[in-house]
Amino acid sequence: MHSLFAFAAPLTLMLPLVAEAVDVADRSAPAEDFSAPQCQAASEAPPAPINPLVAWRQSSAANQVRIEQRVVIRIAPTPPAARPNLAADLPNRPSAAPRFEERGKEKCVGLQGIAGVQTGNGNRLVLFLRDRRMISVNLEKACRARDFYAGFYVEKNKDGQLCVSRDKLQSRTGARCEIETMRQLVEVRS
Numbered sequence: 001m002h003s004l005f006a007f008a009a010p011l012t013l014m015l016p017l018v019a020e021a022v023d024v025a026d027r028s029a030p031a032e033d034f035s036a037p038q039c040q041a042a043s044e045a046p047p048a049p050i051n052p053l054v055a056w057r058q059s060s061a062a063n064q065v066r067i068e069q070r071v072v073i074r075i076a077p078t079p080p081a082a083r084p085n086l087a088a089d090l091p092n093r094p095s096a097a098p099r100f101e102e103r104g105k106e107k108c109v110g111l112q113g114i115a116g117v118q119t120g121n122g123n124r125l126v127l128f129l130r131d132r133r134m135i136s137v138n139l140e141k142a143c144r145a146r147d148f149y150a151g152f153y154v155e156k157n158k159d160g161q162l163c164v165s166r167d168k169l170q171s172r173t174g175a176r177c178e179i180e181t182m183r184q185l186v187e188v189r190s
Contacts, residue, residue, distance in 0.1 A: 076151040078116025078128055099188045102136055106182040108161040109135055117152065119145040123177075125152075125169075126185065134185040139169070143177035 109127065116128045120136070123143050127135040139145065152169040154162060162179070170176045 071156040102183040108163040
């Protein structure tokens, strides 16, 4: 019984198509005798039966489709254990906290090289790179670094770089801030 249903199901789906083809053939046949009563009857023809498949096919017109690709990269904050401890090689001194100094302006940093981010003071973020460098990023004045406590999103450009005065960082809370300056942080040894 099930095999009969499986065989008949496709045929029943094609039945409206066959009925439409017959209907089109009937409409295209020329009328032989046009007398006055028949002309009135032809102008008052009953509406065609509604066929859902025909209606769907007529409503699905081919439109222009535009495909865009957008890649958004998420930079997450690094866990404390994963942050590079640049003072690990120094001899143990109880009061020797590492000091860092900003040197050299960076214009762009590769997005694939960013390992994590940490918030700083005011409008400053610290990027930890995979090559064990640290980059200080100053955001525009209206932005606060604490909005980026959970990391940020950045749209990937063709060159794969995060650049000053071009890219905007978006926090998970919705803040969008442009990068004003980037500088490398270097440890100062006394």
